[in-house]
Amino acid sequence: xxxxxxxxxxxxxxxxxxxxxxxxxxxxxxxxxxxxxxxxxxxxxxxxxxxxxxxxxxxxxxxxxxxxxxxxxxxxxxxxxxxxxxxxxxxxxxxxxxxxxxxxxxxxxxxxxxxxxxxxxxxxxxxxxxxxxxxxxxxxxxxxxxxxxxxxxxxxxxxxxxxxxxxxxxxxxxxxxxxxxxxxxxxxxxxxxxxxxxxxxxxxxxxxxxxxxxxxxxxxxxxxxxxxxxxxxxxxxxxxxxxxxxxxxxxxxxxxxxxxxxxxxxxxxxxxxxxxxxxxxxxxxxxxxxxxxxxxxxxxxx
Ligand SMILES: [Zn+2]
Numbered sequence: 015x016x017x018x019x020x021x022x023x024x025x026x027x028x029x030x031x032x033x034x035x036x037x038x039x040x041x042x043x044x045x046x047x048x049x050x051x052x053x054x055x056x057x058x059x060x061x062x063x064x065x066x067x068x069x070x071x072x073x074x075x076x077x078x079x080x081x082x083x084x085x086x087x088x089x090x091x092x093x094x095x096x097x098x099x100x101x102x103x104x105x106x107x108x109x110x111x112x113x114x115x116x117x118x119x120x121x122x123x124x125x126x127x128x129x130x131x132x133x134x135x136x137x138x139x140x141x142x143x144x145x146x147x148x149x150x151x152x153x154x155x156x157x158x159x160x161x162x163x164x165x166x167x168x169x170x171x172x173x174x175x176x177x178x179x180x181x182x183x184x185x186x187x188x189x190x191x192x193x194x195x196x197x198x199x200x201x202x203x204x205x206x207x208x209x210x211x212x213x214x215x216x217x218x219x220x221x222x223x224x225x226x227x228x229x230x231x232x233x234x235x236x237x238x239x240x241x242x243x244x245x246x247x248x249x250x251x252x253x254x255x256x257x258x259x260x261x262x263x264x265x266x267x268x269x270x271x272x273x274x275x276x277x278x279x280x281x282x283x284x285x286x287x288x289x290x291x292x293x294x295x296x297x298x299x300x301x302x303x304x305x306x307x308x309x310x311x312x313x314x315x316x
Contacts (some may be wrong), residue, residue: 057099141255
Protein backbone atom coordinates (compact mmCIF):
# COMPACT_ATOMS: atom_id res chain seq x y z
CA UNK A 15 0.00 0.00 0.00
CA UNK A 16 1.23 3.47 -0.74
CA UNK A 17 -0.05 6.58 0.97
CA UNK A 18 0.72 10.17 0.14
CA UNK A 19 -0.78 13.64 0.06
CA UNK A 20 -0.97 15.64 -3.13
CA UNK A 21 -1.94 19.23 -3.87
CA UNK A 22 -3.91 20.15 -6.96
CA UNK A 23 -1.45 22.22 -9.05
CA UNK A 24 -4.15 24.77 -9.92
CA UNK A 25 -6.09 25.18 -6.66
CA UNK A 26 -3.68 23.82 -4.00
CA UNK A 27 -6.53 21.63 -2.70
CA UNK A 28 -5.25 18.57 -0.85
CA UNK A 29 -6.09 15.03 -1.92
CA UNK A 30 -5.10 11.77 -0.27
CA UNK A 31 -3.82 8.96 -2.45
CA UNK A 32 -4.16 5.63 -0.64
CA UNK A 33 -3.38 3.03 -3.23
CA UNK A 34 -4.49 -0.47 -2.30
CA UNK A 35 -4.15 -3.04 -5.04
CA UNK A 36 -6.93 -5.30 -3.77
CA UNK A 37 -9.36 -2.39 -3.68
CA UNK A 38 -8.83 -1.54 -7.33
CA UNK A 39 -12.03 -0.63 -9.12
CA UNK A 40 -10.84 -2.43 -12.27
CA UNK A 41 -13.73 -4.36 -13.58
CA UNK A 42 -17.05 -2.70 -13.19
CA UNK A 43 -20.27 -4.61 -12.88
CA UNK A 44 -22.25 -3.97 -16.01
CA UNK A 45 -25.16 -1.96 -14.66
CA UNK A 46 -28.36 -2.44 -16.58
CA UNK A 47 -29.81 1.00 -17.15
CA UNK A 48 -33.54 1.47 -17.11
CA UNK A 49 -34.58 2.30 -20.63
CA UNK A 50 -37.43 4.76 -21.13
CA UNK A 51 -40.35 3.31 -23.12
CA UNK A 52 -39.86 6.04 -25.69
CA UNK A 53 -36.55 7.87 -25.64
CA UNK A 54 -37.24 11.62 -26.03
CA UNK A 55 -33.76 12.22 -27.47
CA UNK A 56 -33.83 9.59 -30.25
CA UNK A 57 -34.26 10.67 -33.88
CA UNK A 58 -37.97 10.62 -34.74
CA UNK A 59 -39.08 11.57 -31.20
CA UNK A 60 -38.33 15.30 -31.47
CA UNK A 61 -41.97 16.13 -30.62
CA UNK A 62 -41.38 14.78 -27.08
CA UNK A 63 -38.94 17.61 -26.28
CA UNK A 64 -39.29 21.42 -26.28
CA UNK A 65 -38.44 23.16 -29.55
CA UNK A 66 -34.76 23.35 -30.29
CA UNK A 67 -32.74 26.50 -29.64
CA UNK A 68 -29.92 25.48 -31.97
CA UNK A 69 -29.28 22.58 -34.32
CA UNK A 70 -26.36 21.16 -36.32
CA UNK A 71 -27.59 19.45 -39.48
CA UNK A 72 -25.93 16.62 -41.40
CA UNK A 73 -26.71 15.07 -44.78
CA UNK A 74 -29.63 13.02 -43.47
CA UNK A 75 -31.13 14.94 -40.55
CA UNK A 76 -29.79 16.56 -37.40
CA UNK A 77 -26.51 15.61 -35.72
CA UNK A 78 -26.70 17.78 -32.58
CA UNK A 79 -29.80 19.43 -31.02
CA UNK A 80 -29.79 22.03 -28.27
CA UNK A 81 -33.03 22.22 -26.27
CA UNK A 82 -34.04 23.99 -23.05
CA UNK A 83 -33.69 21.78 -19.94
CA UNK A 84 -37.15 20.70 -18.73
CA UNK A 85 -35.94 20.78 -15.12
CA UNK A 86 -33.52 23.72 -15.14
CA UNK A 87 -31.23 24.45 -12.19
CA UNK A 88 -31.61 28.12 -13.18
CA UNK A 89 -34.59 28.95 -15.44
CA UNK A 90 -33.76 30.03 -19.03
CA UNK A 91 -30.05 29.45 -18.39
CA UNK A 92 -29.81 25.68 -18.69
CA UNK A 93 -29.45 23.80 -22.01
CA UNK A 94 -29.52 20.14 -22.80
CA UNK A 95 -27.45 19.22 -25.82
CA UNK A 96 -28.49 15.99 -27.51
CA UNK A 97 -25.05 14.83 -28.64
CA UNK A 98 -26.18 12.46 -31.38
CA UNK A 99 -29.36 11.02 -32.91
CA UNK A 100 -28.04 7.54 -32.01
CA UNK A 101 -29.08 6.13 -28.64
CA UNK A 102 -25.93 4.06 -28.10
CA UNK A 103 -23.34 6.65 -29.13
CA UNK A 104 -20.70 7.95 -26.73
CA UNK A 105 -17.67 10.24 -27.03
CA UNK A 106 -15.58 7.40 -28.50
CA UNK A 107 -18.12 6.59 -31.26
CA UNK A 108 -19.80 9.90 -32.19
CA UNK A 109 -18.65 10.56 -35.76
CA UNK A 110 -19.35 14.30 -35.62
CA UNK A 111 -17.57 14.84 -32.29
CA UNK A 112 -15.76 17.94 -33.65
CA UNK A 113 -19.17 19.49 -34.35
CA UNK A 114 -20.39 18.65 -30.85
CA UNK A 115 -17.36 20.41 -29.34
CA UNK A 116 -18.00 23.36 -31.66
CA UNK A 117 -21.60 23.44 -30.37
CA UNK A 118 -20.22 23.78 -26.82
CA UNK A 119 -18.34 26.86 -28.04
CA UNK A 120 -21.44 28.31 -29.72
CA UNK A 121 -23.47 27.95 -26.50
CA UNK A 122 -20.67 29.54 -24.46
CA UNK A 123 -20.75 32.51 -26.83
CA UNK A 124 -24.55 32.66 -26.58
CA UNK A 125 -24.68 32.74 -22.77
CA UNK A 126 -21.69 35.02 -22.25
CA UNK A 127 -23.53 37.59 -24.35
CA UNK A 128 -26.40 37.68 -21.81
CA UNK A 129 -26.49 40.28 -19.05
CA UNK A 130 -25.57 39.19 -15.53
CA UNK A 131 -23.78 35.97 -16.51
CA UNK A 132 -20.40 35.42 -14.84
CA UNK A 133 -19.61 31.81 -15.71
CA UNK A 134 -20.94 29.16 -18.07
CA UNK A 135 -20.40 25.52 -17.13
CA UNK A 136 -20.33 22.88 -19.88
CA UNK A 137 -20.40 19.28 -18.74
CA UNK A 138 -21.50 15.83 -19.69
CA UNK A 139 -22.74 13.02 -17.44
CA UNK A 140 -22.62 9.45 -18.69
CA UNK A 141 -24.31 6.68 -16.73
CA UNK A 142 -26.61 6.86 -13.73
CA UNK A 143 -23.78 6.95 -11.17
CA UNK A 144 -22.37 9.98 -12.99
CA UNK A 145 -25.70 11.78 -12.68
CA UNK A 146 -27.32 11.03 -16.04
CA UNK A 147 -31.08 10.49 -15.76
CA UNK A 148 -31.52 9.66 -19.45
CA UNK A 149 -29.19 7.10 -21.08
CA UNK A 150 -29.24 8.78 -24.51
CA UNK A 151 -25.93 10.68 -24.97
CA UNK A 152 -26.33 14.32 -23.96
CA UNK A 153 -24.39 17.26 -22.54
CA UNK A 154 -25.47 20.26 -20.48
CA UNK A 155 -24.72 23.96 -20.43
CA UNK A 156 -25.53 25.93 -17.28
CA UNK A 157 -24.98 29.67 -17.00
CA UNK A 158 -24.53 31.12 -13.50
CA UNK A 159 -24.60 34.68 -12.09
CA UNK A 160 -21.48 33.91 -9.99
CA UNK A 161 -17.95 32.49 -10.41
CA UNK A 162 -17.71 28.87 -9.22
CA UNK A 163 -15.40 27.96 -6.32
CA UNK A 164 -12.84 26.00 -8.37
CA UNK A 165 -12.46 28.75 -10.95
CA UNK A 166 -12.04 31.40 -8.20
CA UNK A 167 -9.30 29.39 -6.51
CA UNK A 168 -7.51 28.85 -9.82
CA UNK A 169 -7.73 32.54 -10.69
CA UNK A 170 -6.38 33.52 -7.30
CA UNK A 171 -3.26 31.47 -8.06
CA UNK A 172 -2.88 32.87 -11.60
CA UNK A 173 -3.02 36.39 -10.19
CA UNK A 174 -0.86 35.74 -7.13
CA UNK A 175 1.92 34.05 -9.11
CA UNK A 176 1.47 36.09 -12.30
CA UNK A 177 2.23 33.20 -14.68
CA UNK A 178 0.51 30.56 -16.81
CA UNK A 179 0.02 28.08 -13.97
CA UNK A 180 -1.32 25.23 -16.10
CA UNK A 181 1.12 25.91 -18.97
CA UNK A 182 4.12 25.75 -16.61
CA UNK A 183 2.72 22.59 -15.02
CA UNK A 184 2.30 20.95 -18.45
CA UNK A 185 5.91 21.75 -19.38
CA UNK A 186 7.09 20.09 -16.18
CA UNK A 187 4.87 17.08 -16.76
CA UNK A 188 6.14 16.70 -20.35
CA UNK A 189 9.72 16.65 -19.06
CA UNK A 190 8.99 14.15 -16.28
CA UNK A 191 6.76 11.83 -18.40
CA UNK A 192 5.47 10.23 -15.21
CA UNK A 193 1.80 10.89 -15.83
CA UNK A 194 1.58 11.77 -19.55
CA UNK A 195 -0.70 9.44 -21.49
CA UNK A 196 -0.38 10.90 -25.00
CA UNK A 197 0.71 14.00 -26.88
CA UNK A 198 -0.59 15.26 -30.21
CA UNK A 199 0.47 18.31 -32.22
CA UNK A 200 -1.36 20.79 -30.00
CA UNK A 201 -2.73 18.82 -27.02
CA UNK A 202 -1.43 16.94 -23.99
CA UNK A 203 -3.34 14.13 -22.28
CA UNK A 204 -2.22 13.34 -18.75
CA UNK A 205 -3.42 11.74 -15.55
CA UNK A 206 -4.45 14.32 -12.98
CA UNK A 207 -1.59 14.86 -10.48
CA UNK A 208 -4.01 15.10 -7.53
CA UNK A 209 -7.11 13.33 -8.82
CA UNK A 210 -10.64 13.73 -7.49
CA UNK A 211 -11.60 10.29 -8.89
CA UNK A 212 -9.40 7.30 -9.78
CA UNK A 213 -8.17 7.56 -13.40
CA UNK A 214 -9.05 11.27 -13.69
CA UNK A 215 -7.58 12.55 -16.99
CA UNK A 216 -6.87 16.10 -18.16
CA UNK A 217 -6.72 17.16 -21.80
CA UNK A 218 -5.14 20.58 -22.34
CA UNK A 219 -3.83 22.63 -25.25
CA UNK A 220 -0.05 23.08 -25.06
CA UNK A 221 -0.36 26.82 -25.68
CA UNK A 222 -2.20 29.25 -23.42
CA UNK A 223 -5.75 29.48 -24.73
CA UNK A 224 -8.01 30.96 -22.06
CA UNK A 225 -11.35 29.60 -23.19
CA UNK A 226 -12.93 27.02 -25.48
CA UNK A 227 -14.45 30.09 -27.17
CA UNK A 228 -11.02 30.82 -28.69
CA UNK A 229 -10.37 27.21 -29.78
CA UNK A 230 -10.53 26.33 -33.47
CA UNK A 231 -8.65 23.00 -33.64
CA UNK A 232 -11.79 20.97 -33.10
CA UNK A 233 -10.85 18.02 -35.31
CA UNK A 234 -7.64 17.39 -33.41
CA UNK A 235 -9.30 17.95 -30.04
CA UNK A 236 -12.15 15.57 -30.99
CA UNK A 237 -9.70 12.85 -32.06
CA UNK A 238 -7.73 13.25 -28.82
CA UNK A 239 -10.89 13.05 -26.70
CA UNK A 240 -12.21 10.08 -28.68
CA UNK A 241 -8.97 8.08 -28.26
CA UNK A 242 -8.76 8.88 -24.54
CA UNK A 243 -12.33 7.84 -23.77
CA UNK A 244 -11.91 4.67 -25.86
CA UNK A 245 -8.77 3.77 -23.89
CA UNK A 246 -10.42 4.38 -20.50
CA UNK A 247 -13.40 2.26 -21.53
CA UNK A 248 -11.32 -0.61 -22.83
CA UNK A 249 -9.62 -0.78 -19.43
CA UNK A 250 -12.45 0.14 -17.04
CA UNK A 251 -15.44 -1.27 -18.95
CA UNK A 252 -17.63 -0.30 -21.91
CA UNK A 253 -20.41 0.90 -19.59
CA UNK A 254 -18.01 3.17 -17.69
CA UNK A 255 -19.92 5.99 -15.98
CA UNK A 256 -17.96 9.23 -16.16
CA UNK A 257 -18.20 13.02 -16.28
CA UNK A 258 -16.62 15.33 -18.80
CA UNK A 259 -16.06 18.92 -17.68
CA UNK A 260 -14.86 21.96 -19.62
CA UNK A 261 -12.74 24.19 -17.38
CA UNK A 262 -12.82 27.40 -19.37
CA UNK A 263 -12.67 31.13 -18.56
CA UNK A 264 -15.22 33.78 -19.54
CA UNK A 265 -14.15 35.50 -22.80
CA UNK A 266 -13.29 38.77 -21.00
CA UNK A 267 -10.65 37.02 -18.88
CA UNK A 268 -7.63 36.10 -21.00
CA UNK A 269 -5.39 35.14 -18.08
CA UNK A 270 -6.31 31.47 -17.89
CA UNK A 271 -5.45 28.20 -19.65
CA UNK A 272 -8.49 26.05 -20.43
CA UNK A 273 -8.60 22.25 -20.12
CA UNK A 274 -11.01 19.33 -20.20
CA UNK A 275 -11.35 16.76 -17.43
CA UNK A 276 -12.62 13.20 -17.71
CA UNK A 277 -13.69 11.85 -14.31
CA UNK A 278 -14.46 8.11 -14.23
CA UNK A 279 -17.04 7.40 -11.51
CA UNK A 280 -15.64 4.13 -10.25
CA UNK A 281 -15.79 5.05 -6.57
CA UNK A 282 -18.18 6.97 -4.33
CA UNK A 283 -17.52 9.66 -1.75
CA UNK A 284 -18.13 8.61 1.87
CA UNK A 285 -18.31 10.24 5.28
CA UNK A 286 -14.62 11.21 5.36
CA UNK A 287 -14.96 13.26 2.17
CA UNK A 288 -18.14 14.93 3.42
CA UNK A 289 -16.67 15.68 6.86
CA UNK A 290 -13.30 17.02 5.68
CA UNK A 291 -13.86 18.07 2.05
CA UNK A 292 -10.63 16.18 1.33
CA UNK A 293 -10.88 13.30 -1.07
CA UNK A 294 -9.26 9.87 -0.75
CA UNK A 295 -8.42 8.23 -4.07
CA UNK A 296 -7.52 4.56 -4.21
CA UNK A 297 -5.37 4.52 -7.37
CA UNK A 298 -2.19 6.57 -7.74
CA UNK A 299 -2.02 8.42 -11.09
CA UNK A 300 1.46 6.98 -11.76
CA UNK A 301 0.04 3.46 -11.49
CA UNK A 302 -3.04 4.36 -13.54
CA UNK A 303 -0.90 5.68 -16.38
CA UNK A 304 1.18 2.48 -16.46
CA UNK A 305 -1.96 0.38 -16.70
CA UNK A 306 -3.43 2.52 -19.48
CA UNK A 307 -0.13 2.63 -21.41
CA UNK A 308 0.03 -1.17 -21.24
CA UNK A 309 -3.47 -1.41 -22.76
CA UNK A 310 -2.46 1.01 -25.51
CA UNK A 311 0.68 -0.94 -26.42
CA UNK A 312 -1.22 -4.24 -26.35
CA UNK A 313 -3.82 -2.82 -28.76
CA UNK A 314 -1.09 -1.53 -31.06
CA UNK A 315 0.59 -4.92 -31.36
CA UNK A 316 -2.64 -6.89 -31.84
ZN1 LIG B 1 -32.43 7.64 -27.39
